[in-house]
Amino acid sequence: MADPDDLDGDGISGRMRRVRDPESGQLRLGRFGWKASQASVRHQVASALNTDLGVMTSTFPAPDCGPMQMDCGASGAELPDEHLDTLTTYVSLLGVRARRGLTDPEALAGEALFADSGCLACHVNTFTTTPYHPHAELRNQTIHPYTDLMLHDMGPGLASTLNEADAGGGEWRTAPLWGIGLTAGVSGGEAYLHDGRARNLEEAILWHGGEAEESKQAFVALTAAQRSAVIMFLKTL
Ligand code: HEC
Structure with missing residues (x-):
């Protein structure tokens, strides 16, 4: 789905982010995080432990000092690999709620308008998972994540000054829309986009x-009626 030079001329040039797997050292497709910075659930979990919580693991054994600090303590895993593995398994196997309102005429009209408005060019609805996933229950599954996992330039209005090495300020990974209709119920409120x-x-x-x-x-x-149908469709996801 990457089309960095927009060869199909549709004005949309999704770019694949290649990131280094911290354990194997291989370059892989970045799939997780607002800027597709992490290649795997394990990479995401270890990185969140290190940079959000200050907990070092064998994957990221150095403290996250930030740019202003020269030295912020010794390196070395604080959380044993066994616990990193358990956390990764738990997060990998969290289920996605089934879509609701499958016979609601307004939601179905909204689904057609979502397609007509070109939303599917980035929010790609259907994939089949590989036959090689380590968890048997995740192999060969039809999934509906509504993302292409590509980075897109979303313009100056959404740009942040927090650039990453190879992702520009305005570049964001297409946000997956599965489960988005449950946001208010799960989070106790609504706040969308990378900064809410x-x-x-x-x-x-x-x-x-x-x-x-x-x-x-x-x-x-x-x-107005068509726009609310699109919103109604999103709420069924
Ligand atoms: C060029 C690719 C592209 C197209 C086309 C596109 N989106 Fe998005 N969408 C994104 C990206 C990237 C984000 C994340 C932006 C951010 O967080 O700043 C996003 C975020 C969203 C969100 C918020 C998700 C969240 O979890 O915060 C919604 C809702 C959404 N899009 C709906 C739509 C609808 C409806 C359309 C069609 C009218 C559409 N998008 C078209 C790329 C696209």
Whole structure:
């Protein structure tokens, strides 16, 4: 799905982020994190332990000092590998709730409008998982994540100053939309996009720019009833 030079001329140039697997040293597709910075669930968990919680593991045995500190303590795993493995297994096997409202005419109309507005160009709905996943229950599964896992330039309105080595300020991995309709119930409130600035789904769509500008304009051009059908569809995911 990567099309970095927009060879198909649709104005959307998804870019694959290659990141180094901290354990094998191999370059792999970045799949997790707002900027697709982590290659695997284990990489994501070890990185969150280190940078969000200050807990070192064999995967990231050095303390996360930040740019202003020269020395912030000794290196060495604090959490045994056994616990990192258990956490990784737990997170890998969390289920995704089934879609709801499958016979709701408004939601189904919204699903068609989601496709007509070009949202599927990035929020790709269907994949089959590989036959090689370490967990047998995750092999050959049809899944509906609504993401292409690619980085897209979303324009200056969504750009942050926190650049990463090889991802620009305005580049974000397409946010997966599965489960998004359960946000309010699970989180006790709504806050979308990478910094939580959007107070509802409509605001999240209206912040789209850059490669998603045309698609956003297609959404804006819908009638009020059609826009609420799109939102109704998103709430069934
Ligand atoms: C060019 C690719 C692209 C297109 C086209 C696109 N999106 Fe997105 N979408 C993204 C990216 C990237 C993000 C994450 C942006 C961020 O967090 O700053 C996102 C985020 C979202 C979110 C918020 C998700 C969350 O968890 O916070 C919603 C809702 C959404 N898109 C809906 C839509 C709808 C509806 C359309 C069609 C009108 C659409 N998108 C078209 C790339 C795209």
